[in-house]
Amino acid sequence: MNTQSAIMIKLPEVFGGKEARKLGRELKTRMSTASPHVVVDFSRVRQMNMAGLDGLLDCMETVAKNDGAIQLGEISPEASIFLELTRMDQLFSKFPVFDASAGCTAEQELMGEIEDLGTEKVGQPQPVAA
Amino acid sequence: MQIGAILTLAASNSNESGTHESLNDGARKRRQFLSNVPNPKLDLLGKSLLDRTADKLRQSGVKTTTVIAEGPTLTQLARSFVSSDAGATWDRAVAESVREGVQTLILLRAGAYTDLDFEEVLRFHGEQSATLTQVYAPDGSLDIAVVDARSLRNADGAYRKTLGALIPKQERFLYDGYVNRLRKPQDFRRLTEDALCGKCRLRPAGSEVGDGVWLGAGAQIDESCVIEGPVYIGAGTRIGAGCTIIGGSAIERDCEIDFGTTVEQSWILQQTYIGLSLTVRHSIVSNQKMFHLDRKAEIAITDSSLIRATKSLAFTQQGHQGGIVKNKLQIAS
CATH class of the missing domain: 2.160.10 (UDP N-Acetylglucosamine Acyltransferase; domain 1)
Structure with a gap:
């Protein structure tokens, strides 16, 4: 059966350079499969800055080099304003859409515990906001 | 006839219902952005609403305009609900106007934006021989009133009480022109757009x-x-x-x-x-x-x-x- 693995990352309330660097480090250690799908959940984010955004871009590059994709999960109004302001929303929409219907078995999901970043165990991939 | 005006920038720390209830979260959230800046002093298409109002009053023959930061709304006066701090400032402003010999006093709040013509209200006030005229839009009071200052001369400092007693006997001036209550950020945006599209007189x-x-x-x-x-x-x-x-x-x-x-x-x-x-x-x-x-x-x-x-x-x-x-x-x- 053709299944996909997903890494769901829940970002903290404040997402700056420090948090982004932590995210990058964790991603590198946890990307065990080729073509990883990373879903970044912004639902808790209330404040972001350019350093956080730069870090996120680095993560996207890392994922892209592994033939994977980063997509937006749930997004708070505040994060959504910031992404629109910086036009990053357009960049995210360029990545191929994660196919939730393809299924995602619990064994193949990466259930990391990036505590500070709030990485969550995901039973089912969540709908991805464009 | 000497005309004076008292322009209040903000309401006292109580809501219109006359209770001390705090704003609910939704209202607090809506006010979050604009509460950090003094709204009437903000430039809106190149000139603050405060300056625009002062200009309009001047053009209507008002000799002196006193601007106070906080004061009671007319609804609060009618219900005798005014916090002492806000009331004291307002009292001082009224006392000064009366002392200076002002015969007609315009009381207004820099809240809603209207295209109201003050001269028209003053004319109506005179024609009706009213002691107090209050301006109403179809959706309620605009918190603009014209008072015969002679009625306040014998108030002996109890201006709030005297004015409060006049409110039930008021004449109503009904205004059906452009009104923007400016209650939330969206209203400010709508006002700029309306002005640019010529839907109101703000230029x-x-x-x-x-x-x-x-x-x-x-x-x-x-x-x-x-x-x-x-x-x-x-x-x-x-x-x-x-x-x-x-x-x-x-x-x-x-x-x-x-x-x-x-x-x-x-x-x-x-x-x-x-x-x-x-x-x-x-x-x-x-x-x-x-x-x-x-x-x-x-x-x-x-x-x-x-x-x-x-x-x-x-x-x-x-x-x-x-x-x-x-x-x-x-x-x-």
Whole structure:
């Protein structure tokens, strides 16, 4: 059966350079499969800055080099304003859409515990906001 | 006839129902953005609402206008509910007007925007031989009243009580013109748009150089910009190369919009720098904060490369007027 693995990352309330660097480090250690799908959940984010955004871009590059994709999960109004302001929303929409219907078995999901970043165990991939 | 006015900027710390209930979370959230800035003092299409009101009063024959930061609403006066601090300031202002021999006193609050003609109200007040005339819009009081100051002469300092007693005997002036209550950020945005579209009498401070394109003195726009009216660009504001300003946007004085940025359906408050290659859509932006009108949320911007305060640009200080060269402006219709 053709299944996909997903890494769901829940970002903290404040997402700056420090948090982004932590995210990058964790991603590198946890990307065990080729073509990883990373879903970044912004639902808790209330404040972001350019350093956080730069870090996120680095993560996207890392994922892209592994033939994977980063997509937006749930997004708070505040994060959504910031992404629109910086036009990053357009960049995210360029990545191929994660196919939730393809299924995602619990064994193949990466259930990391990036505590500070709030990485969550995901039973089912969540709908991805464009 | 000597006419005076007392213009109150804000209500006392109580709501209209006369209770001490705090604002609920929703209301607090809605007020979050604008509560950080004194609304009537903000430039709106090049001139603050406070200045516009003062000008209008002057044109209507008002000799002295006293501006106070806080005071009671007429509803509070009618219900004898006025906090002592707010009431004391207001009392002093009334006492001074009475002492100066003012015969007719206009009491108003810098809250809602209206196209009300004060002369018309004063005429009505005189014709009715009223002691107190209060102005009403179809949806309620506008918190504007005209009082015969002679009725306050014998009040012996108890102005609030005397005025409160007059309210039930008031004459009502019904106004059915343009009213914007300015209760939430969206209302401010609507007012700028209405003014630019000529739906109200508020006029941008500047000259109309194209179809619905208004420029303040010394505004500079790069020739590569796309400006689609109705749009207002305030005095001393600089729009960098490759910018797009559309959708009834208003950019107040001394702002700087950097290279390649799009401003759409937005109101940029005075002295705000917007960084390069950004998209500001349906928002109100100050030099530290951004309120998104659709998402009804506000963010604080901590990166000075994105948004920050500007200082007045040198060329406006030097007094250069109407800085745009017409053929440098590309107006898309």
